[in-house]
Amino acid sequence: MKRRVAREIAVSGLYQMEMNEVTAEEAVDMLLEEMEQDGENVAGKRTDQTGEFARSLIYGVQQNKRAIDDLLQQFLTGWHVDRLSRVDRQVLRLACYEMVYRDDVPPKAAINEAIELAKHFGTEESGKFVNGVLGKLLKELEQLKGNK
Numbered sequence: 001m002k003r004r005v006a007r008e009i010a011v012s013g014l015y016q017m018e019m020n021e022v023t024a025e026e027a028v029d030m031l032l033e034e035m036e037q038d039g040e041n042v043a044g045k046r047t048d049q050t051g052e053f054a055r056s057l058i059y060g061v062q063q064n065k066r067a068i069d070d071l072l073q074q075f076l077t078g079w080h081v082d083r084l085s086r087v088d089r090q091v092l093r094l095a096c097y098e099m100v101y102r103d104d105v106p107p108k109a110a111i112n113e114a115i116e117l118a119k120h121f122g123t124e125e126s127g128k129f130v131n132g133v134l135g136k137l138l139k140e141l142e143q144l145k146g147n148k
Contacts, residue, residue, distance in 0.1 A: 002050045004113065005035075007094065009054035011117050014061060014090040024058040061097045068096045075136040087122045088129060095134050099141060107138050 013027035022030075032051050061068065069081045072092055081089060095114035099107040111134045118126035 003053060004116075006050045006053035006057065007113055007117060008120070009035075009050065010057040010061070010094055011087070011090045011121060013054065013058050014093065015086055017058075017062075018086060018090070024055060024062060028055050028058065057094060057097065060101055061093050064097060064101055065093065068093050068100070071100065071137070072096055072133065075133050075140075085122065085126070088118060088126055091118045091121065091126070091130055092133060095130070096137060099134070099137060107141060111135070111138060 009028060009031045012031050013024060016022055016027045016030070017024060028051055031054075073081055076084075084092070091114050094117070095110045098105045098110035098113075111131065114130050114134055115127045118130040122130075
């Protein structure tokens with residue numbers, strides 16, 4: 001469950017960074033503080049672990065953003081990354097980062113998490129859209145693995 005919360009923080013943090021030009025550290029700290037004030041999280045170790053994972057996700061997306069956007073663009077039929085809704089863009093970036101750059105998250109789990117995040121933060125169609133894009137990415141990744 002704490003990874004789900006960390007992903008929610010990561011999407012919100014990436015969104016805030018794009019909208020308000022805050023740093024990753026500021027975004028995560030602000031979101032964790034809000035959660036604690038709202039009683040949504042238990043202070044202490046759990047918050048630290050959740051915040052640490054959220055920060056690692058945000059930093060990973062930020063460090064690889066150009067490559068992530070270039071990769072996503074290949075699977076956005078009729079769309080451009082810059083023209084997506086800000087929420088869908090951040091959800092897709094996060095999932096792509098987890099699928100391509102992390103080996104501690106199975107790609108199908110990253111997709112399922114992204115769909116849930118898209119439904120939670122986006123529109124009615126966001127979940128389907130994210131599923132379609134990431135499904136194409138997964139097929140490509142599986143083909144690349146098969147060719148090695």
